[in-house]
Amino acid sequence: MTEHEHYEAVVVGAGPGGAAAAATLAQHGVETLVLERGADAGSKNVSGGLIYAEESAPYTIDQLFPGFREGAAERPVDEYYIHNIAGEKVETFDLHDIHHHDTEWCDAVLRRKMDSWLAERVHEMTRETGGGLLTGVRANGLLREGGKIVGVTFDELDPITADVIIAADGVNSELARDAGLMDWEEPEDWFQGVKAVVDMPPEAINERFDVADDEGVAHLFSGDLFEGVRGGGFLYTNEDSLSIGTVFHLDSLSVERAEPHELLDSLLTHPLLAQWFQGEYHEREYAAKLVPDSKKVAHPSPHRGRLLLVGDAAGQMQAQGPIIKGMNHAVTAGGLAAEAFAEAKSRGNEEAAGTLYQQKLESEGVMDQLRPTRYRATRFLSESDAVNSIGSSLLDSAVGTAGIKLFDGLLEKSFNSPFVLGMIPDTKLSYVTVPTRIAEVLGDPVYDENDVEPPALDDRIGDLTYDVDDPHIEVLDNSFEASGTAVTACPVSAKDFGGGCYREETVETNGHEEKKVSLDTQPCVECGTCAVVADTHWEHPSGGKGVEFKQG
Amino acid sequence: MPEIDPTEHDIAELGPKIKDIDDEQELEEMLAMEKGGEGRAPVITLIEDRLEKVGGEDEDADPSEADLTDMTIADIANMIRDVEDIEVLRDILEREKEGKDRKGAKSQLEKKINNLEEDDEDREEVEYVPPEEKHPDLKHPTADKLYVEGTVDGEYRDMWVYCETQQGELLDVSREMLGKTRELMDGYNDDYDEDEDVIAVLIGDGVDDLTEECLAYGADRVVYHDDEQLTRFQHAPYTEIFCHMCRDWEADWRDYHEPRYTVFPATNNGRDLSALVQGELDSGLASDCSGLYIESADISNPAKTGRPGETKTFEKILHMKRPDFSGFEYSTILCIDKPHRDFHPQGASVIPGSFEIPEAEPEPEGEVVEHDLDLPEEWFQTTVTEYDQLDEGVDLTGHDVIVAMGRGIDRVDPTKGIELGLELTDQFEDAGFGLSRGVITASYEFGGHVEQYITEERQIGESGQVVEPELYIAAGISGAVQHKVGMDESDTIVAINTDPEADIRDFSDYFIEGDLFEVLPRLTEALAEGKLGAAIAEASDD
Incomplete structure (x- = not known):
């Protein structure tokens, strides 16, 4: 047997889940090594930008890291609106109740700043246990002995063994896949989010959003501005910038062959936003x-042997209707995983950590939030095509319109019910048709002119920072049938655009023309979309290589 | 009552809480409560550990009175750490013998007493037993080596540099090493008021032509062995020749035993030679170094000083820095004599590119010595029957003109596009042919005759080569920023593109809106007739 370097705990990934796990482990005196593939913690991490602290949660980020809100976050977000849009008509609902339901606080964040702030503290805490935090190291798989998971292998370091391995390595977790716990198969299991961070001086934010220095606001957008693709948009206020983005069901995005950057532009250029951009x-x-x-892929049993999955790696991202909560669940899961290991260790049975972790996720109610039973119960019926077409025609009818008018107040109320939102089916009806109809019937037109010009895709790519390495993604089948969807679905590729990752090419072989797909990973933002929609062998770049987000 | 009732808490919760309790009394009470309650073993251990820690902090046992039977061996070791009085220690030792008589405790005490006694008396040297006598059951290959005698207190001088050559030229790393060793020996001669040299060693066929160059890059003396049998690197003759040079007592220019330092390139051949030579000279080797400096070193390892507990300063030590764990850490390797055996030369191999190539001295001074030795046949039992030369790679820098092709070549036919680009390239006296990354990563199927040009080494841009020719012709390239950084320092940029909005237009001197399949043949033709300027002007007007 080869002798490897050993730690009691190895945490892979220094996002909020990994940070929470490492901090909790350190508090229990567990020798903890944290490994992060970014050149700096946060340089690989992107989120829409709201982190919640829930009253009922056993762990919150500011409990684990005192001073978090002052040091790492942007503005607290107190107000929350959703805009139902049909053409230029807009009907706005106040989502105050659902936003504040079980919410202790909610802050807008930018991940580069937040995660690097966390990483500094994690390093201090774990160093005292005999471990620490290393950046620029990519975990590339699990180390097994006699079929059992005993450690982690890396691009940059020799393998390291551990009594517990906490994989908080994000949505494209290579460890979760190596363990066979997650896959990249079904587009319907995923959303794709794209985001622009837009400059705006603090005074302008205060004035245009009618907030004070230490106040912020969130706006959601749904309706007919996204070419019928299921999903919506968001806008959050940071200290001196805005996070504006769109989130779509990946299956819908794929089928419609929509270009994510263009959908983002539809939001950015909508007249409703003119009041803020000026x-x-x-x-x-x-x-x-x-x-x-998470309704579909949150793993009910996110552990195998010594490996425990935390956060995105375990699919722990809750879409509560239009509100997406992920980081808070990652923090809770990280804390619970660490606690489970500490408890198992004090019982002298480290192997029990996984089972304990699973029990804790259930007993703390995390699992029920992530995978509501009522969604499972109603999904079959409400997502079937027949029901949807009935629903759509009903909405278009006079009766439907009267219903919307009559229930105006009730609609706003139901948007604010976590119970109803947990049942919302993933169909065009709820994402597009209903909001559009709401706006058509109830909405008031917006007359502002929005003449801003978002940058073209090549400039967006050109403005990102890359440290290009050897290709980390390989297209296994380059026929258009197998991998062509990536040309449009990839957020840094587009049809008839040669400077992106995926490009459609017509190749002449033996006299007949064939459509093929070629890949250049240079502009890759490592989102993982093509791993799902194309036939690829997908890995992350080595430590410190690839894209480096400055905002995140 | 203690603040925390342990019986009401999980073990996991208690861990962090108990750390903050410093009151012994409180802990004792908690311990009693747990024992009276569930009596969970880990909790009891937890509290006891804390008690021990809290108790240990303010209670220093008096060594002369401490009750040894109550103490663990570790406790005793801790207790005597600061005791300097031999009498007290002897007393403790006696009491331990009368008491529990633990071997571990006694050895701790005896060791401490010995150390103190040694400090008092003159330190005695460790008795030297030659390894052959000490371990008669082991093989001792060193004893069979040709020159093993005389390796104690030998005379060592000079820094020897193996200058590797290839096809009749010095490798860059050889120049780098000469520059570095020159600098090192200049400092050395100043620091130690010595007059030692940089010796360049050349072995091969036709190397006599290179002696002057070695002097120019910093050598004081070149020793070379030129023989037509030495065309290609071979282990046996190269090693034998190098070692013979190092110990050539018949040579009249040297009167020392062996070189003080040797430096080799960490190339494939250099690595082989360095290991073989240092082994034969019975010394050590620090391989793959990236930094070298000479200074003294304070060493307290008794294997090197000969006297335990003593620190000795070794002068003139070559510090050899090498990257470990893929460069995450660095180690500094020292090669130091032992009391009964010298380790010289202190040898290193150096990673190419670690040091700068120095300016060559235009009129160098120095000695050139031809090494005189008959090469016996048995050194050439291995013959090289076949060899192949790897592609040198494509260097696009330094050309007057670069013709670069982009994804515009798929407008008609990628193969034809490449052909047109190559034809244009051929019209210039000194032109290189480059590609955008988009072409290299495309799935185009190229005809066999142009396929050889579609390689990553022709890529221009951020992840490829950066070129600054007098004339850069970009055909069918849109000019993404990743490409721009590889070429926008060119003197004159001519871009050909069907899209008048293409980014490249912003940083081109001439922009020809048109299809490269029409424009390139016209440029080629114009060049053939010697009228390029006119053709560009004409095309731009179209």
Whole structure:
């Protein structure tokens, strides 16, 4: 047997889940090593930008890291609205109740700043246990002995063994896949989010959003501005910038062959946003990420042997209707995983950590939030095509319209019910048709003119920072049938655009023409979309290589 | 009552809480409560551990009175750490012998007493037993080596540099090493008021032509062995010749035993030679170094000093820095004599590119010595029957003109596009042919005759080569920023593109809106007739 370097705990990934796990482990005196593949913690991480602290949660980020809100977050978000849009007509609902339901606080965040702040503290805490935090190291798989998981292998370091391995390595977790716990198969299991961070001086934010220095606001957008693709948009206020993005069901995005960057532009250029831009637009950063739909993929048993999955890696991303909560669940899961190991260790049975972790996720109610039983119960019926077409025609009828008018107040109320939102089916009806009808019937037109020009895709790519390495993604089948969807679905590719990752090419072989797909990983933002929609062998770049987000 | 009742808490919760309790009394009470309650073993251990820690902090046992039977061996070791009085220690030792008489405790005490006694008396040297006598059951290959005698207190001088050559030229790393060793020996001669040299060693066929160059890059003396049998690197003759040079007592220019330092390139051949030579000279080797410096070293390892507990300063030590764990850490390797055996030369191999190539001295001074030795046949039992030369790679920098092709070549036919680009390239006296990354990563199927040009080494841009020719012709390239950084320092940029909005237009001197399949043949033709300027002007006007 080869002798490997050993730690009691190895945590892979220094996002909020990994940070929470490492901090909790350190509090229990567990020798903990944290490994992060970014050149700096946060340089690989993207999120829409709201982190919640739930009253009922056993762990919150500011409990684990005192001073978090002052040091790492942007503005607290107190107000929350959703805009139902049909053409230029808009009907706005106040989502105050659902936003504040079980919410202790909610802050907008930018991940580069947040995660690097966390990493500094994690390093201090874990160093005292005999471990620490290393950046620029990519975990590439699990180390097994006699079929059992005993450690982690890396691009940059020799394998390391551990009594517990906490994989908080994000939505494209290579460890979760190596263990056979997650896969990249079904587009319907995923959302894809793209985001622009837009410059805006603090005074302008205060004035245009009618907030004070330490106040912020969130706006959601749904309706007919996204070419019928199921999903919506968001806008959050940071200290001196806005996070504006769109989130779509990946299956819908694929089928419609929609271009994510164009859908984002439809939102950015909608007249409703003119009141906030006032003709000025400077984009700091364009980013993208996959979002697991926890209703479908949150792993009910996220552990195997010594490996425990935390956060996105375990599919723990809750889409509560239009509100997406992920980081808070990652923090809770990280804390619970660490606690489970500490408890198992004090009982002298480290092997029990996984089972304990699973029990804790259930007893703390995390699992029920992530995979509501009522969604499972109603999904079959409400997502079937027949029901949807009936629903659509009903809405278009006079009766439907009267219903919307009559129930105006009730609609806003039902948007604010976590119970109803947990049942919302993933169909065009709920994402597009209903909001559109709401706006058509109830909405007031917006007359502002929005003439901002978001940058073209090649400029967005050009503005990102890359340290290009050897290709980390390989297209296994380059026929258009197998991998052509990536040309449109990839957020840094587009049809008839040669400077992106995926390009459609017509190749002449033996006299007949064939459509093929070629890949250049140079502009890759590592979102993982093509791993799902194309036939690829997908890995992350080595430590410190690839894209480096400055905002995140 | 203690603040925390342990029986009401999980073990996991208690861990962090108990850390903050410093009151012994409180802990004792908690311990009693747990024992009276569930009596969970890990909790009891947890509290006891804490008690021990809290108790240990303010209670220093008096060594002369401590009750040894109550103490663990570790406790005793801790207790005597600061005791300097031999009498007290002897007393403790006696009491331990009368008491529990633990071997571990006694050895701790005896060791401490010995150390103190040694400090008092003159330190005695460890008795030297030659390894052959000490371990008669082991093989001792060193004893069979040709020159093993005389390796104690030998005379060592100079820094020897193996200058590797290839096809009649010095490798860059050889120049780098000469520059570095020159600098090192200049410092050395100043620091130690010595007059030692940089010796360049050349072995091969036709190397006599290179002696002057070695002097120019920093050598004081070149020793070379030129023989037509030495065309290709071979282990046996190269090693034998190098070692013979190092110990050539018949040579009249040297009167020392062996070189003080040797430096080799960490190339494939250099690595082989360095290991073989250092082994034969019975010394050590620090391989793959990236930094070298000479200074003294304070060493307290008794294997090197000969006297335990003593620190000795070794002068003139070559510090050899090498990357470990893929460069995450660095180690500094020292090669130091032992009391009964010298380890010289202190040898290193150096990673190419670690040091700068120095300016060559235009009129160098120095000695050139031809090494005189008959090469016996048995050194050439291995013959090289076949060899192949790897592609040198494509260097696009330094050309007057670069013709670069982009994804515009798929407008008609990628193969034809490449052909047109190559034809244009051929019209210039000194032109290189480059590609955008988009072409290299495409799935185009190229005809066999142009396929050889579609390689990554022709890529221009951020992840490829950066070129600054006098004339850069970009055909069918849109000019993404990743490409721009590889070429926008060119003197004159001519871009050909069907899209008048293409980014490249912003940083081109001439922009020809048109299809490269029409424009390139016209440029080629114009060049053939010597009228390029006119053709560009004409095409731009179209």
